Amino acid sequence: NRLxxxxxxxxxxxxxxxxxxxxxxxxxxxxxxxSRGASFLAVIKTMGRGGLGPLSFAMPGCTLALDFPRCKETHALVLRLQNIALDHGGRVYLAKDACLPADRLPSMYPRLNEFLEVLRAIDPEARMQSDMSRRLKLNLR
Structure with missing residues (x-):
């Protein structure tokens, strides 16, 4: 927190x-x-094959991670960065994301419907929810 x-x-x-x-x-x-977004962490790595799960982040490509102090300006910046990733066929890592709007999820995760089918089968009344599932409207699809 000091950083x-x-x-x-x-x-x-x-x-x-x-x-x-x-x-x-x-x-x-x-x-x-x-945008003068000061990131105190920048990591670039290559990633091999994709993951098996329908919401798996992994795909063959390069990953980039940037950390920004949380404020209104950096929230807007992260949204712009997400658009850039999407423009280039990329996706964001949902486990580390706090900004992705629900309307961008299907474009980034083409197997989303597979996940939703499982979700509806195990929780038809949508009792299991989180802040992320509500933000991404996973229980309303």
Whole structure:
């Protein structure tokens, strides 16, 4: 908390397919620099094969993670960075995300309907909910 302050941090982490990774990551970094978003952490890694789960983050490509102090300006920045990732065929890491709007989820996670079918089968009355499931409207689809 001393590094980021009492409000905490927004972590933006995306994966972009190899074919688009260089362009997409450069655009993300340019947007972060242009907006003067001070990230105290930047990690770029390559990722191999995709995961088996319908909401798996993994896909062949490059990941980029950036941490920003949590404030109104960085929330808007993270939304712009998400758009850039999406423009390049990427997706954000849901486990670390606090900003993704519900309307962007199907484009980033094409197997979303498989997850929703399982969710409806095990929880037809939508009793199991979290802040994230409500933000992404997972129980309303």
């Amino acid at each position: 980021y302050g009492r409000r905490g941090v927004y972590q933006f982490q995306c994966v972009i397919p190899f074919e688009e990774a260089r362009k997409g990551i450069c655009r993300v970094l340019e947007e972060a620099a242009r």
